[in-house]
Amino acid sequence: MSKKKVNILGIESSCDDTSAAVISGQIMKSNIIASQEVHKQYGGVVPELASRAHQQNIVPVVDTAIKKAGMTVSDIDAIAFTRGPGLLGSLLVGSSFAKGFALANNVPLIEVNHLQGHVLAHFVKDKETDPEPNFPFLCLLVSGGHSQIIMVHEHLKMEVIGSTIDDAAGEAFDKCAKVMDLPYPGGPVLDKLAQQGNPNAFKFSKPRIDGLNYSFSGLKTSFLYTVRDYLKQDADFIQNNLNDLCASLQYTVVDILMDKLSKAVTQTGVKQIAVAGGVSANSALRKAMIDYGKNEGLDVFIPPFQYTTDNAAMIAIVGYFKYLNQDFAPQSITPMARFSVE
Numbered sequence: 324m325s326k327k328k329v330n331i332l333g334i335e336s337s338c339d340d341t342s343a344a345v346i347s348g349q350i351m352k353s354n355i356i357a358s359q360e361v362h363k364q365y366g367g368v369v370p371e372l373a374s375r376a377h378q379q380n381i382v383p384v385v386d387t388a389i390k391k392a393g394m395t396v397s398d399i400d401a402i403a404f405t406r407g408p409g410l411l412g413s414l415l416v417g418s419s420f421a422k423g424f425a426l427a428n429n430v431p432l433i434e435v436n437h438l439q440g441h442v443l444a445h446f447v448k449d450k451e452t453d454p455e456p457n458f459p460f461l462c463l464l465v466s467g468g469h470s471q472i473i474m475v476h477e478h479l480k481m482e483v484i485g486s487t488i489d490d491a492a493g494e495a496f497d498k499c500a501k502v503m504d505l506p507y508p509g510g511p512v513l514d515k516l517a518q519q520g521n522p523n524a525f526k527f528s529k530p531r532i533d534g535l536n537y538s539f540s541g542l543k544t545s546f547l548y549t550v551r552d553y554l555k556q557d558a559d560f561i562q563n564n565l566n567d568l569c570a571s572l573q574y575t576v577v578d579i580l581m582d583k584l585s586k587a588v589t590q591t592g593v594k595q596i597a598v599a600g601g602v603s604a605n606s607a608l609r610k611a612m613i614d615y616g617k618n619e620g621l622d623v624f625i626p627p628f629q630y631t632t633d634n635a636a637m638i639a640i641v642g643y644f645k646y647l648n649q650d651f652a653p654q655s656i657t658p659m660a661r662f663s664v665e
């Protein structure tokens with residue numbers, strides 16, 4: 324007789340995406356994401372509006388996720404929610420919902436670190452035979468709030484070996500996109516425009532930081548000054564050079580990211596690399612990871628697009644591994660705006 328698989332409902336509400344997912348074992352059954360359009364007009368996420376939108380979205384999103392999984396509430400064995408890091412008001416909506424669900428349905432509550440979620444997204448599968456990384460592996464975690472190189476020793480044992488000392492890679496994309504008057508979030512738009520541009524058209528300064536740490540604030544300033552200087556000669560400079568500006572900026576960001584990742588591979592001798600977080604959706608970064616892996620004979624793990632930006636399947640998978648350890652949270656648990664991956 325086959326053993327019944329554990330069904331985990333995951334809830335993600337750390338920023339501006341309300342998401343619910345159901346996984347059965349490591350298999351994804353549904354992963355519903357309601358992105359909040361309301362922030363576009365403000366050029367960034369407005370925390371108060373985000374929490375209000377989460378409140379409106381959470382019930383229909385969970386309902387859809389359970390139905391799409393072909394299940395009912397009684398099939399759910401445990402509920403996992405994002406405890407942090409993120410916007411406190413947004414986290415409160417997801418954590419309050421999860422507590423209520425656990426209490427009402429008498430199932431365990433599991434708290435999840437959002438960053439561990441991005442990393443363990445590599446263990447969510449469509450079918451049992453899908454490959455997954457072996458331990459240890461190195462994960463480049465690049466999102467709107469984080470740029471880290473993480474040594475993943477076990478599912479729930481991670482060590483940060485490099486980290487940004489200022490801005491995150493996604494933040495650099497978003498801030499430079501704003502300079503060019505592109506809509507928020509700038510990363511995906513910039514990626515698209517860059518595909519028609521010349522990556523060598525403009526040179527931007529690269530940081531000189533020791534060790535495996537990153538810095539992106541100098542690049543942002545270099546980009547801003549370059550654009551400002553050219554605008555003095557040509558008021559239409561941005562419009563006339565948009566694709567080349569995007570391609571050159573993207574080339575520089577990817578170069579900075581890969582430079583430290585390759586140093587980490589040399590230093591640690593680890594033969595498997597993965598990339599995670601919103602910026603892992605970037606086409607140039609995905610290509611650079613694959614090319615680098617091929618040249619160095621490494622196994623490379625690139626997440627499917629739906630697991631790059633914030634989603635609840637990645638929260639549910641962390642919940643699954645914690646469920647196996649019977650690592651449950653009490654009803655008194657509170658969200659944390661700051662939360663390290665370690």
Ligand code: KG4
Nearest residue numbers: 466467468493508510601602604605632633
């Ligand atoms: O992981 P995520 O959804 O949220 C955080 O936890 O921060 O990452 C969002 C970030 C944003 O900065 C966004 O611009 C960036 O990921 N991003 C991209 C792309 N898609 C999303 N950056 C570059 N290229 C993309 N295709």
Ligand code: ZN
Nearest residue numbers: 466601632633
């Ligand atoms: Zn994220």
